[in-house]
Structures are given as structure tokens and as C-alpha cells.
Amino acid sequence: MRLSAEAVAAATLDFQRRFGNRAVTSDAVRAQHAHTLTWIENQPPDIVVFAESESEVQDAVKIAAQHRLPIIPFGTGSSLEGHVNAPMGGVSIDLQGMKKIIAVHPEDLDCVVEPGVTRKELNEYLKSSGLFFPIDPGADASIGGMVATRASGTNAVRYGTMKDNVLALEAVLPNGEILTTARRAKKTSAGYDLTRLLVGSEGTLGIVTKITLKLSGLPEAVSAGVCPFPDVESAANATILTIQSGLPVARIELLDEVQVRACNAYSKLSLPEQPILFVEFHGTEASVAEQSERFGEIAAECGGGTFEWATKPEERTKLWEARHNAYWAATTLRPGTKGISTDVCVPISRLAECVAETKADIEASGLIAPIVGHVGDGNFHCLPLIDMSSETEIANAKAFITRLVERALAMEGTCTGEHGVGQGKMKYLEPELGKPALDAMRLIKQAFDPLNIMNPGKIVSFGT
Numbered sequence: 001m002r003l004s005a006e007a008v009a010a011a012t013l014d015f016q017r018r019f020g021n022r023a024v025t026s027d028a029v030r031a032q033h034a035h036t037l038t039w040i041e042n043q044p045p046d047i048v049v050f051a052e053s054e055s056e057v058q059d060a061v062k063i064a065a066q067h068r069l070p071i072i073p074f075g076t077g078s079s080l081e082g083h084v085n086a087p088m089g090g091v092s093i094d095l096q097g098m099k100k101i102i103a104v105h106p107e108d109l110d111c112v113v114e115p116g117v118t119r120k121e122l123n124e125y126l127k128s129s130g131l132f133f134p135i136d137p138g139a140d141a142s143i144g145g146m147v148a149t150r151a152s153g154t155n156a157v158r159y160g161t162m163k164d165n166v167l168a169l170e171a172v173l174p175n176g177e178i179l180t181t182a183r184r185a186k187k188t189s190a191g192y193d194l195t196r197l198l199v200g201s202e203g204t205l206g207i208v209t210k211i212t213l214k215l216s217g218l219p220e221a222v223s224a225g226v227c228p229f230p231d232v233e234s235a236a237n238a239t240i241l242t243i244q245s246g247l248p249v250a251r252i253e254l255l256d257e258v259q260v261r262a263c264n265a266y267s268k269l270s271l272p273e274q275p276i277l278f279v280e281f282h283g284t285e286a287s288v289a290e291q292s293e294r295f296g297e298i299a300a301e302c303g304g305g306t307f308e309w310a311t312k313p314e315e316r317t318k319l320w321e322a323r324h325n326a327y328w329a330a331t332t333l334r335p336g337t338k339g340i341s342t343d344v345c346v347p348i349s350r351l352a353e354c355v356a357e358t359k360a361d362i363e364a365s366g367l368i369a370p371i372v373g374h375v376g377d378g379n380f381h382c383l384p385l386i387d388m389s390s391e392t393e394i395a396n397a398k399a400f401i402t403r404l405v406e407r408a409l410a411m412e413g414t415c416t417g418e419h420g421v422g423q424g425k426m427k428y429l430e431p432e433l434g435k436p437a438l439d440a441m442r443l444i445k446q447a448f449d450p451l452n453i454m455n456p457g458k459i460v461s462f463g464t
Helices: 005-022 027-032 054-067 119-129 143-148 194-198 232-244 257-267 285-301 313-324 326-331 348-365 391-410 426-433 435-448
Strands: 047-050 071-074 091-094 101-105 110-113 166-172 178-180 207-214 221-228 249-255 276-283 308-310 342-345 371-374 379-382
Touching (some): 054 091, 054 166, 071 207, 101 119, 119 143, 143 207, 166 194, 232 249, 232 276, 232 348, 249 257, 249 313, 257 313, 276 285, 276 313, 313 326, 348 371, 348 379, 379 391, 391 426
Parallel strands (some): 047 091
Antiparallel strands (some): 110 207, 166 178, 249 371, 342 379
């Protein structure tokens, strides 16, 4: 329930007394902090507070709790399912100013950072240490936001997702207290796994203010290349065989022919306009050469064409920049439309079937919807390009996304591999997990947040 104008005004006055000109109520700033790349309407908060320390986050949360004002944590705003929207108004707590890299422990392969540090900033800082943080969702997301949405990306097939690379957290709870979930030890049997509970909680249980991350050593050698296939099913089958054969591929990304055409134009490439796998191996010079050769054999077995390696670092960088710019490249295919990015994930054994059926569905629906995917772990994305002034197109795209999710669930998959639930996919949680699971989530939410002020209206409904 949205607070009265009088209650919001009283809370705003308290924020302005504490934070001065870092408590902002301008329409433009508020709208920026509700930015969403979905078709969900922009639902701005009543006020934006720019926090610069854990103690300031505590103060902001305490003021909000006193007034029962909803709290929406904000990282860089790159999430895709309406996570930063404020459907009930409230205060957006912007954490972009919390950029301290508190400690790096090279001997332990870990570091401690504040939530506003972005993944690119962290890796630039780590460069001289011979270490890197491998989770790469494409966007230069903040580490705090990546924790909140349980982010993943192109390296997940080798290095895992955020749940595998977060060792410990500190978070401000809805009552203003600081929760410590774990220590720096690589493993523990001490109590409930609160770290994993907060990773992926999307700001509904607390605001993450300190993160201990697992780091990896920079590989001695890197080998990357591209291989075209006659259709998406063949490319998916090559991926399945690669994973099942135990090849330690670091990245294996699928682009369908529509996405390849867009990337060629946008990123000035000359790839064959047919489904393509981008692959990368990490290791020693000898191991990378052996792995590359074996992958080439697998690709040939599945009908793959000429395998082209990018041997120079600048060539690899150009390829992966093109992959990371896939969203923007795709939007040029139909100017004036909006790209609605959605994802699902299925067991690797069902990947080829799911991708092929989805491709057929896109064609039957008359949509322009490029497919890209982190297919090494069964996760792929579709980007329907929609004329948002056409109710017919919107309805068509929504029906397609529903069928996509239902297809993934029928194959024992999930409605989202890495985008998160937010507002956009709440309705799919019960079909995926069942009512008892949602009831358990509501009980957890109620225990952490009895006033329901932490990012209400996301993941599960509660007291609204």
C-alpha cells in the first residue's frame, strides 16, 4: 500500500535533514532510478538517497523503517525484470558511491569490496595481481547488483555463477542491524547458509554492503574462436557433446543467424550469417591447443563449418565485445522498437530440443527475436523487438514468452537462468516450484522483513 502524501513528505524531510543534497526528489532522478528494460511501466520512488558508507545505509534504512516507507536498493540499474521499480513508492537507496575495494588477499584468492564497485573496476584493480573475478554478465554491473540477482554470464560454464563465487556478505537488515553471513574461510558447517539465502534475494531481505568474493588466477594461455553451423539445433548438439565429453571450455556462446547479422553490422564483423558458437579455452599452451583440437572434431561431427581461431588478444577482445553488445546490435534490426530481453535455462540434455522448438515458435509467431545463449550451462536468451504502440504485437510477444517459459518448465528447467524474478516473472514461480515453496519464501520474507518495506512487490507477494 502506498503511503499518504503527508507521510511521504515527513519521511522526505527526515532524509533531507540527514543527507542534505544527496536526498533528491527531482522527477528526472526518480525516473532514472526506476529504469527498466522490460515493458513494465516506469514506477519511480518518492525520493532517491545517495549513500556512501554502510553507516549511511543503516541511517537511511532506519528512517524508512520509522516511516514504514518502502526501500529499493539500486546498483547500476542494469537489471531486466523491473527489480528497481517502486510500485508502492518509497526510497531508492543508490549504492554507486560505495566503491571501496577494502582488501585483496592474493594468497587466499579472495577480496572484500563494497557493493558499488563494478566488475570492470574490480578486474582493472586486480590486473597486476595475476588474479581476476570471472563472473561476466556483459553489462558493467555493480557487484552488489550481481549478488542481488544471482548473476551469471559468459564464463559460468567454467567458473560458476555468483552463488559459487560469493564467500561472505554483510547486509543491513530492515531494522537497521548489520547481518554477517559468514567469514573468509573457504568452507564452513556453522549454521544456516545465509550467504546463499541473500545471493539472489533481489533486495527483498536486506541491503548488501560488503562482499567477500572468490577470485581466480589469470590463465597462462587463452584460445578463442568461432564455428558456424547449419542450424541452431546442430550448434546446441555440439555444445552438449562438448560438455558431456568433459572438455573444460571456459566460454561457449550461441548466436543464431539473426543475431549474427546484427553483430556483423553493429560491430563491423564479417562472420557467416548462420548460427555460430563463440568458444574460449583457458589453461596452459599445451592444454589449450589440445582442447581446441578436440572441440574442432566435435563441431565437425555435428555439421560445423570452418573453425576460425582468434589468436591475437585484440581479435579475441573484438569478438567478445561483439557478443556483449548483442543487445544493442539486435535493436538496430528494427529501429523504433523496444527489445524485450528474456531468458530460460534447461538441463543441458534438453538444450538442443528447447532451442530448436523456440526458434520454430519465433518463426511461426512472425516475431523478430534474436537468440543468444550461455549454452554451456543450458541458458539462453531471446530478444523480441516490439512496437510498443501496437497492442497486438505486445500481446503476441507476451504469449511467446509465456510459451517459452512453459517449454522450459516442461523440460525440467527454470523460468530464469540469470535475469532474476523481479516483477516480470513472479507469476511463473508457483508453476516452477509449487505453492509450498512460495509459502516458505513468504515465511522467510516475513521473518526478515515483518513490515514488508524491503523492495516490496518483487519475487513473492506479501502483505500487499
